[in-house]
Amino acid sequence: METRRRSLVKALVWNAIGFATMTAVGVVVTGSASLGGVMALANTALGFTCYVIYERVWTRITWGRVNV
Template sequence: METRLRSIVKAVIWNLIGLTVMAVVGLIVTGSLTAGGLMAVINTAIGFTTYVLYERVWSRIGWGRCHG
């Protein structure tokens, strides 16, 4: 089982990568750093929450794990 802290650290790192990518895409699509940044922040907040919940659910599922 994975600790909550590990799940959160993984989610933070993943979301920082996603935030950067989304900000660049938002800037390219809208031409506005403000609009692109806002899109990225909203997307990251939703993605972070979803990812943490997803990881916590999967940490409780034993299917597909090798033991021993």
């Protein structure tokens, strides 16, 4: 089972990557760094929340696990 801290760190790293990517996409699509940044920030906040919940739910599901 994963600790809450590990799930949190994984989510933070993944969202930092996503934030940078989404900012770049937002700037390319809108031509505005501030609008691209706002879009990326909203996406990151929502994605972070969903990812943490998703990871915590999956830590409780035993299907597909092999005890070694």
